[in-house]
Amino acid sequence: LNNVWNILGYSGGFATGTFVGMYLENRLALGNVNIHVISLKKGAEIASKVRKAGYGATELPALGQSGLVWQISIIVPRRQKPEVLALINAVDPTAFVTVDDMRRVDRGYGRLGK
Structure with a gap:
């Protein structure tokens, strides 16, 4: 928690993963x-x-x-x-x-x- 770059990298990766996952789920339209x-x-x-x-x-x-x-x-x-x-x-x-x-x-x- 002391390194700002680690926090930004983690949160950016998490947000990107969530966005890509939602996009793929909508495109594949399974279920x-x-x-x-x-x-x-x-x-x-x-x-x-x-x-x-x-x-x-x-x-x-x-x-x-x-x-x-x-x-x-x-x-x-x-x-x-x-x-x-x-x-x-x-x-x-x-x-x-x-x-x-x-x-x-x-x-x-x-x-x-x-």
Whole structure:
């Protein structure tokens, strides 16, 4: 801790490694993601469009702050995430969307089946 150059070298290497790792992870796009969608009125339409594109979608009625909403869960390979997000946005640009990384998928529908 007494040598400034050692501290700068360590922190610079750590930051560079983190940046390169994140870049490679995004470029390789390995694994699956779970896309959660909450839509006030167009949940069934979103799920239908996603299914027509060959993905599985589970839709559930839910109670939100403003009343009944639709919650859709879509598990897709990470490489297809932009395509599915575009489908969702085309149907309901106001939908609330979150994306979670997944560690493991056992069984599934369509492109996920193992």
